[in-house]
Amino acid sequence: MNIAVAQSGGPTCAINSSLLGVLKEGLKHKEIKTVYGAINGIVGVINNDFADLTQAAKDFPDIDLMRQTPSSLLGSCRYKLPDPEKDPSAYETIAQNLEKNDIGAFFYIGGNDSMDTTNKLSAYMKKTGRNIKVIGVPKTVDNDLCETDHTPGFGSAAKYVATTVSEVARDSLVYSIPNVTIIEIMGRNAGWLAASACVARANGETAPHLIYLPEAEFSKAKFLADVNAALKQYLSVVVVVSEGIQLDGTVTEGKVDAFGHGALAGIGKELEAVVTSEIGCKCRAIELSVIQRCASHISSLTDIEESEEVGKAAVRAMLAGETGKMMAFKRIMNNPYTVAIEPVDACLVANNEKKFPLEWITEGGNNVKDDALAYFLPLVKGEQVLKTVNGLPAFYRTFNKQ
Amino acid sequence: MNIAVAQSGGPTCAINSSLLGVLKEGLKHKEIKTVYGAINGIVGVINNDFADLTQAAKDFPDIDLMRQTPSSLLGSCRYKLPDPEKDPSAYETIAQNLEKNDIGAFFYIGGNDSMDTTNKLSAYMKKTGRNIKVIGVPKTVDNDLCETDHTPGFGSAAKYVATTVSEVARDSLVYSIPNVTIIEIMGRNAGWLAASACVARANGETAPHLIYLPEAEFSKAKFLADVNAALKQYLSVVVVVSEGIQLDGTVTEGKVDAFGHGALAGIGKELEAVVTSEIGCKCRAIELSVIQRCASHISSLTDIEESEEVGKAAVRAMLAGETGKMMAFKRIMNNPYTVAIEPVDACLVANNEKKFPLEWITEGGNNVKDDALAYFLPLVKGEQVLKTVNGLPAFYRTFNKQ
DSSP states (O other): OEEEEEEOSSOOSSHHHHHHHHHHHHHHOTTOOOEEEETTTHHHHHTTOEEEHHHHHHHSOOGGGGGGOOSOTTOOOOOOOOOTTTOOHHHHHHHHHHHHTTEEEEEEEESHHHHHHHHHHHHHHHHTTOOOEEEEEEOOTTOOOTTSSSOTTHHHHHHHHHHHHHHHHHHTTSSSSOEEEEEEEOOTTOOHHHHGGGGGGGGTOOOOOEEEOTTSOOOHHHHHHHHHHHHHHOSEEEEEEETTOOGGGOOOOOOBOTTSOBOOOOHHHHHHHHHHHHTOSEEEEEEOTTHHHHOGGGOBHHHHHHHHHHHHHHHHHHHTTOOSEEEEEEEEEETTEEEEEEEEEHHHHTTOOOOOOGGGBOTTSSSBOHHHHHHHHHHHOOBOOOOEETTEEOOOOOOSOO | OEEEEEEOSSOOSSHHHHHHHHHHHHHHOTTOOOEEEETTTHHHHHTTOEEEHHHHHHHSOOGGGGGGOOSOTTOOOOOOOOOTTTOOHHHHHHHHHHHHTTEEEEEEEESHHHHHHHHHHHHHHHHTTOOOEEEEEEOOTTOOOTTSSSOTTHHHHHHHHHHHHHHHHHHHTSSSSOEEEEEEEOOTTOOHHHHGGGGGGGGTOOOOOEEEOTTSOOOHHHHHHHHHHHHHHOSEEEEEEETTOOGGGOOOOOOBOTTSOBOOOOHHHHHHHHHHHHTOSEEEEEEOTTHHHHOGGGOBHHHHHHHHHHHHHHHHHHHTTOOSEEEEEEEEEETTEEEEEEEEEHHHHTTOOOOOOGGGBOTTSSSBOHHHHHHHHHHHOOBOOOOEETTEEOOOOOOSOO
C-alpha cells in the first residue's frame, strides 16, 4: 500500500512539520511502500499530480529542515468539492487516481474546508465500497477549528504576534509625545490570534493596552473613548485589532474567496484615520500581513513538535482503521502542559468556526482576561535552534511548480 | 570624572548594544566615576534629565539583556541644535549642565543629524575653553552614513529583511496562479536596506526577482515591462521597493520631520494599484514598517557585537584625548571578515548621505549585482542565543518616561 498527503488553504509555518510527521511515520511502517505528496491540495489528486516523497527523502535527506520551512511545500488550493449527490464526477476521478497509484490512505492537512473534503471523501469511499481511508490533519493560524483545543500553526503565529507587538511597543516609546500604534492581526471572524498579543503582558510590558476582537461589540464612539482614556495613563498607546472588526457595522471592503470567505483587510488603516482626525495625536497603523503566518524563524517549538506529532498520529490512526476523522488536541493540564491527540469526526469540524470565548473578554469589550493568557502561554513556549546558511534560516526544497 | 551617553533619531535593535558598550567600558575604568544616560537625547542634557546607569547596572545587573532589547532604552529626540553663532543659548545650557554633573565626556549614539550635534558641541566646548569631549557613535538601519563601511543596526535590519523576504516569497508560491508581491523597505533616500533583500538569493531562492532603489531611475512604464517579463519566467514574482522610490517624479505624500526629512511611505501600495489595474493579476503590497528596525529577535550577531564594540571604542578614544569624532568601521577584508574601528571627523558625516553605489545596480536598474551580495553577507551573519521568558525574548528595563 502507498499513502498520499496534501496541504490546503492558507499556509502556516508549521504545516510542513505536519507533512514531515506523515512522511516520517509513513517511512517507518513496512506495510507502507511509498509516501506521495499531491501537488496543490486535492487538485493534485484530481490531476493525478503526485511527488514521490519517499524518493525525495533519499535525494534530499535533511527532511528535518521542513520544521523550519514556512508555507506549503506541496503547494495549496482553495478548491471546494461539489455535493456528491449532485455531481460525483470529481469524487470518482479522485478515487480512480488513488486506486491507480495503489494509494490506500489520503491525509489532508488543512482547516475547516479541508475537513469538509475529508468528511465527504471518506463517505464517498465507503459508499462506493473502496477501502481508501481519509484522515484530516488540522492547520490554521486562526485557531478557529472546533473539536480541538488549538490548531497546529497557531502557537507559532501567536509567538510572532506577541514578540512583534512587544518590539513595536518598545519602538513606540522613544519620543516624548503622545502617540497611538494600531496593529492589525489576522484571524478572519475569530479573535484568537489578535487576543494572543496579550502574552506580551506576561513579561511586564503594559502593551497591548487595548485589544479588539470580532466576538465583542465595537463602535467608533467606544473606541475613541477607550483610546482617550488610555492616553491619560500612557504616553504611547498600543492597540491590537483583529482584521474581522467592523467599524460601526460597515463591512470592510474586500473580495470573497473560493469558499465564500470575505478577504478582510484595512480596519487598522481605518482606525488610524479615526484617531488622526478625532484625537489628533500621532498615530500609525501596522498590518502584520502574511508575515504572521510564515515567520518560521520565530516559531514555537511546542507548536512545531505538536504539528509533527499530529501528522504521525494521523498515520497511526489510519493503520488502526480510522477514516473520516480529524486528529485533535485535548489539553489534559497546564502544569505541566500536557496534551493528548485523539481522532474526532471530521464532519463536526467541517464548515464550522470556533470563536474566542466571550467569558475571556473584559467587560468593556476592549481587552482579554488572564484566563486567556493562561490558555495561550504553553502554546508559544520553546524555541527551535535554527539551521542557518549565510545568516538566513535554511529551507527545504519545494515540490509544486513555480 | 563622570561621562554621559544619549541616543537619538529612529531606534534600531542594536542601539542598546552600543549603549551597553559605553556603559561596560565606562564601568571598567577607575577614572570614570559614574555613567549617566541623558533622557531623550540631547534634550535630556538641556533639561538636566539624567539616569544613573552605574546604579542601574547594580540594581538590574542583567545588562547583557540590552543586546536583545530593541528601541532606545534612554528614549530619543529629533532636536536640531541651532547655529551657535546665531543662538548659543542651548550650547551654554548643555555645557553648564554637563559641568554641574562633573561630566567630562558626552557620547551621542545616532545618525548624520547626531553627528552634526557632535561636531557643533565639540567645537563649542573647545571655543569656550572647556575640557568636555564629545564623541559620536554611529547608528542607523539606513546604512547611509559617510566615512564608515557600514552602520550599527543595519546588519540586523538587513537580516530581518532578507529573512522575511525569503519567508514571504515561499508564502507567495502556494497557489498555482500568477501573482505579484511588492515589499516596501525603509531607507529614506538610500537603497541599502532594500538592496539587502538580495541575500535571500545566496540561499538559492529566486526571489527577490526585482529590486528598485532610489539611486536608479524609475518609471511606471519600465516597472510594468519588468514585471510582465518576470511573470513570463515565474508564476510568483517578488518585487522589493525602497520607500524612497517615486512614481514618475511624483513626490510621495508625506510629512516632514524636525530635521526636514520627508516621511516617505506608500510606494508599495501605489505600485500594487498599478499592477492590479494595468496587469490585472493578483497583487499584494506588504510594508515592513517599523518592524524592520526593531526585530531584535532575529538580529545579526555580527551587528550586535560590533555595535557593542563601537560603544566601547568610543570611550577608549575619548580617554585617549579624541573629541569631535565619530567611531567608524573600516573593512579590512571579507575572508575572513575583519573590521577595524577608527575615529573619523564627525563634521565629515554630519548632514551628509552615503548612497548605494551605482556600479552595484544592474544595467536595467531593476536589481543589484553580486558585488552587493558580497558586501552584505558578512553583516547579516551569526545568531544571538536569546534569553526568553514565557516564550518571548526578555527585555531590559527602559529609562525614559512613558
